Amino acid sequence: MTEALAPIGTVLTRSDASAKVQGCEKYAADYYPQGMLWAGVKRSAYAHAKILRIETSKAVEVTGVAAVLTSGDIRGSNRVGVPEMDQPVLADDKVRCKGDPVVLVLAENKKALELALEKIEIDYEVLPAVFDPREALKPDAPLLYEQRPGKNLLLSGTLERGNGAASLKDCKFVVEGRFKLPWQEHAYLETEAGVAGINSEGILEITASTQTPFRDRNELSHALGLPADKIRVTAPYLGGAFGGKDGITVQGLLGLGAMHSGDRPVKMWTSREESFLSSTKRHPAELHYRLGCTQDGILLAMTCEVVLDTGAYAALGGAVLAMVLEHAAGVYRIPNVFIEGFCVYTNNSVASAFRGFGAPQGLAGIEQMIDLLADEAGIDALKFRLKNAVNRGDTTGSGVLMSNSTGIISCLKKVQRHPLWINRQDWVNNAPAFKKRGVGTAAGMQGTGYGPVILDIANAKTELLPDGRFRIYSGVADMGQGNNPTNIHIAGEILNQAPKDFELLQPDTGSCLPSGSSSASRTTFSFGNALIGACKNLKERILTRACNLMMGAYFENLLLARGKVLDMTSGREISLQAIASSMTEQERISIFSYIAPAAKHPESVNSEIRFLGFPHRIFSFACHLALVEIDELSGEIEVCDYLACTDAGRILNPQIYEQQIHGGIVQGMGYVLWEDFRIHNGDVLCRNLATYILPTAVDIPDLQSLAVETEETGPFGMKGVGEIGINLPYPAISNAVAQALGRRIYEGPLTAERVLKCLNSNPTGGKSED
Amino acid sequence: MKISFRLNEKMIEIETAPDRRVIDLLREDLGITGTKEGCGSGECGACTVLIDGVSKLSCLMLAAQLEGRSITTIEGLVQDGKLHPVQKAFVSHGAVQCGFCSPGMVMSAVDLLQRNPLPGRQEIRRAVSGNLCRCTGYQKIIDAIQSAAKELD
Numbered sequence: 053m054t055e056a057l058a059p060i061g062t063v064l065t066r067s068d069a070s071a072k073v074q075g076c077e078k079y080a081a082d083y084y085p086q087g088m089l090w091a092g093v094k095r096s097a098y099a100h101a102k103i104l105r106i107e108t109s110k111a112v113e114v115t116g117v118a119a120v121l122t123s124g125d126i127r128g129s130n131r132v133g134v135p136e137m138d139q140p141v142l143a144d145d146k147v148r149c150k151g152d153p154v155v156l157v158l159a160e161n162k163k164a165l166e167l168a169l170e171k172i173e174i175d176y177e178v179l180p181a182v183f184d185p186r187e188a189l190k191p192d193a194p195l196l197y198e199q200r201p202g203k204n205l206l207l208s209g210t211l212e213r214g215n216g217a218a219s220l221k222d223c224k225f226v227v228e229g230r231f232k233l234p235w236q237e238h239a240y241l242e243t244e245a246g247v248a249g250i251n252s253e254g255i256l257e258i259t260a261s262t263q264t265p266f267r268d269r270n271e272l273s274h275a276l277g278l279p280a281d282k283i284r285v286t287a288p289y290l291g292g293a294f295g296g297k298d299g300i301t302v303q304g305l306l307g308l309g310a311m312h313s314g315d316r317p318v319k320m321w322t323s324r325e326e327s328f329l330s331s332t333k334r335h336p337a338e339l340h341y342r343l344g345c346t347q348d349g350i351l352l353a354m355t356c357e358v359v360l361d362t363g364a365y366a367a368l369g370g371a372v373l374a375m376v377l378e379h380a381a382g383v384y385r386i387p388n389v390f391i392e393g394f395c396v397y398t399n400n401s402v403a404s405a406f407r408g409f410g411a412p413q414g415l416a417g418i419e420q421m422i423d424l425l426a427d428e429a430g431i432d433a434l435k436f437r438l439k440n441a442v443n444r445g446d447t448t449g450s451g452v453l454m455s456n457s458t459g460i461i462s463c464l465k466k467v468q469r470h471p472l473w474i475n476r477q478d479w480v481n482n483a484p485a486f487k488k489r490g491v492g493t494a495a496g497m498q499g500t501g502y503g504p505v506i507l508d509i510a511n512a513k514t515e516l517l518p519d520g521r522f523r524i525y526s527g528v529a530d531m532g533q534g535n536n537p538t539n540i541h542i543a544g545e546i547l548n549q550a551p552k553d554f555e556l557l558q559p560d561t562g563s564c565l566p567s568g569s570s571s572a573s574r575t576t577f578s579f580g581n582a583l584i585g586a587c588k589n590l591k592e593r594i595l596t597r598a599c600n601l602m603m604g605a606y607f608e609n610l611l612l613a614r615g616k617v618l619d620m621t622s623g624r625e626i627s628l629q630a631i632a633s634s635m636t637e638q639e640r641i642s643i644f645s646y647i648a649p650a651a652k653h654p655e656s657v658n659s660e661i662r663f664l665g666f667p668h669r670i671f672s673f674a675c676h677l678a679l680v681e682i683d684e685l686s687g688e689i690e691v692c693d694y695l696a697c698t699d700a701g702r703i704l705n706p707q708i709y710e711q712q713i714h715g716g717i718v719q720g721m722g723y724v725l726w727e728d729f730r731i732h733n734g735d736v737l738c739r740n741l742a743t744y745i746l747p748t749a750v751d752i753p754d755l756q757s758l759a760v761e762t763e764e765t766g767p768f769g770m771k772g773v774g775e776i777g778i779n780l781p782y783p784a785i786s787n788a789v790a791q792a793l794g795r796r797i798y799e800g801p802l803t804a805e806r807v808l809k810c811l812n813s814n815p816t817g818g819k820s821e822d
Numbered sequence: 823m824k825i826s827f828r829l830n831e832k833m834i835e836i837e838t839a840p841d842r843r844v845i846d847l848l849r850e851d852l853g854i855t856g857t858k859e860g861c862g863s864g865e866c867g868a869c870t871v872l873i874d875g876v877s878k879l880s881c882l883m884l885a886a887q888l889e890g891r892s893i894t895t896i897e898g899l900v901q902d903g904k905l906h907p908v909q910k911a912f913v914s915h916g917a918v919q920c921g922f923c924s925p926g927m928v929m930s931a932v933d934l935l936q937r938n939p940l941p942g943r944q945e946i947r948r949a950v951s952g953n954l955c956r957c958t959g960y961q962k963i964i965d966a967i968q969s970a971a972k973e974l975d
Contacts, residue, residue: 072921075856532920
């Protein structure tokens with residue numbers, strides 16, 4: 053690559069790629085500080101039990117063991133979590149799921165650590181446990197939190213429009229469906245990792261694989277009993293996260309360890325098995341729908357009941373429920389609706405944020421219902437969607453006003469005009485022997501940002517360095533999506549500098565500014581807008597100073613060029629280095645705050661649901677098309693072609709845009725086809741990548757991606773593209789499979805086993821079953 | 823025990839336990855952390871290295887197996903400050919997102935192109951099917967390897 057400027061809208065190769073591909077980019081897992089101790093935890097053997105006694109003396113005696121710590125060693129509240137602080141760093145009175153951390157051990161090496169962990173004895177009084185969210189709602193169910201007024205119900209909420217369920221009787225066609233969606237494990241390649249130490253000024257420094265360095269600092273302050281200014285968290289590039297590092301993973305344990313390590317640094321890095329055992333998952337969901345339309349296929353009424361299993365701790369479960377409800381009616385105008393949702397504690401693994409954040413579950417439901425109803429009404433699935441899809445100014449069935457750019461109809465039409473759709477019947481008819489083919493489509497959206505109550509704020513900071521180059525202080529972690537390379541692209545555009553003229557500081561609570569989490573399709577939308585403001589201010593300051601220094605120059609005649617300011621009338625130049633040297637540090641640094649637009653909802657909605665994010669204002673949209681071929685002998689599903697048409701606003705960098713679309717689709721394919729994260733009675737049965745099957749390079753076809761570029765208020769007209777891709781493979785492929793089989797499989801993932809069962813139970817094919 | 827082997831073209835002699843995993847030897851004892859660990863059980867491919875030019879998983883190899891062999895890690899691919907054509911293609915084709923699988927993926931691709939200089943897309947897909955990537959959806963990785971093959975040919 054040359055050093056030429058790459059205008060916004062064109063490909064700029066990622067500035068992080070070279071170091072990553074050489075193996076020299078340092079991830080949290082790559083830090084091995086001098087004199088470090090290994091940290092590890094003894095986790096609960098029971099799903100629900102009172103801790104009676106912890107015997108650590110034998111562990112302490114193991115050669116090489118530096119400390120053995122329990123909840124009694126924690127000075128603070130020993131609770132982390134947002135918005136509810138309910139998760140202990142180390143379990144104190146009781147454990148609520150298998151995998152709960154109970155004892156922390158610090159040791160010279162991994163062998164001593166392992167041996168010491170084995171020698172810890174914990175006496176438990178086993179308590180009755182509950183593993184099914186519907187069981188957990190029954191009056192006599194065992195309680196995870198005895199004092200909670202809501203008992204095992206973390207959050208419930210309803211959305212009502214028009215006459216709700218009563219209008220179903222006015223519909224010409226009504227269909228019903230009950231869907232069971234599986235757990236999904238993030239399975240980022242870099243498992244939870246970090247290092248911590250107390251520096252010479254007494255500050256606890258933690259470098260961790262985290263999406264939320266600033267929030268972590270606040271939570272750690274509370275949990276460990278340290279003032280926030282005595283904690284510094286830095287977030288290097290993450291080896292993947294997808295929502296699984298949206299909050300504390302090992303940070304509390306690392307902090308605690310560093311406070312009891314005798315001034316030695318501490319490192320923790322979970323094994324794959326421990327990661328699967330202890331990390332959060334996508335909420336498994338049960339959805340029960342009724343959907344009805346008129347003779348002409350106009351949607352009239354919908355009811356939907358959602359039950360989410362949120363596991364043992366709140367984490368972001370409530371906010372995920374709000375998102376499921378918001379997306380449960382999809383992109384359609386439905387005047388009469390009753391949606392009801394329950395997010396329930398159980399003694400299972402914790403469910404929390406995962407790319408899409410509830411939207412994939414809601415859309416998996418509604419988009420299969422749309423196909424069932426279109427089929428019932430005898431209308432082609434895309435035409436049916438087009439009849440009912442929202443335009444800007446319309447309100448969705450969930451009661452969300454589409455106040456901003458709304459490109460779903462353009463997406464649907466683009467797919468409708470695509471040869472894969474036009475020629476679908478020929479393709480289906482040409483299935484080889486022992487194969488069945490089907491074509492499915494799905495449409496949907498993804499809300500961006502935090503919603504109406506919690507302000508979505510980003511604070512950008514940028515600096516003209518003494519040598520005339522620039523530094524960007526990133527406030528939002530980059531878990532792989534490329535927001536930090538994009539920051540360089542954006543700043544380069546505003547300041548008219550080449551990528552090499554920038555250095556980028558990864559998020560560091562010591563020098564960068566809090567800008568929210570790396571999540572919610574918001575990173576470039578919010579931080580990018582703040583960065584544009586900071587760069588524009590800095591540019592003005594530089595040009596103003598150039599006027600001061602170049603006597604007789606006028607602001608409007610000056611051009612900020614690479615490394616210099618040029619007076620276009622006289623041809624005189626002054627270097628940025630000279631300008632920088634005339635400035636104080638304060639002048640060289642520019643800070644700008646941006647608050648993302650939020651919806652002010654007119655209708656009355658449960659205040660908790662509002663607080664947790666309902667409704668959003670900015671949405672990305674998409675329509676997906678899947679062509680599948682099923683092997684009648686093995687039950688295996690092959691996705692032969694896949695098309696995504698996406699409205700994520702204007703495209704800043706086509707390469708990064710496609711990366712997000714491709715990655716989202718393939719993670720969504722895993723969700724619907726192979727990723728069967730099994731938890732039985734609180735026991736995690738998938739403990740490695742041999743039993744939890746991720747898509748590999750041979751499992752997927754080349755993907756096609758089309759864009760509809762509506763203009764929105766993100767940087768240069770963009771909208772978030774990080775999540776929308778994962779939302780539709782589940783329903784699009786399910787719809788394709790249902791067409792191929794002649795009946796629908798209501799429980800996911802659609803493993804070969806389930807397909808075979810379906811084929812064998814009705815070998816001649818037939819209508820859909822429940 | 824004392825073992826000696828060639829690491830990225832340099833002879834190394836090191837005192838180590840014979841059952842030390844090669845990945846630990848690299849990352850913890852020799853301090854070169856380009857080789858990643860994603861599973862520790864040979865399922866993800868992140869720890870792929872070349873042993874005498876052939877791709878192997880360093881989480882499944884023990885130190886004693888290195889005796890007298892030549893090992894190439896991701897750090898050994900850069901020659902005279904220049905990226906290997908596979909690395910270059912990964913950068914220019916956008917094959918890198920979080921990048922944690924990239925070193926292993928690149929090593930598998932280098933191994934493939936040594937055996938099969940002009941592989942088709944399906945052959946490339948098969949060759950890297952032991953390397954999991956959770957970010958990219960693989961397509962740009964396949965594009966990159968195909969382009970590197972043309973460049974090397």
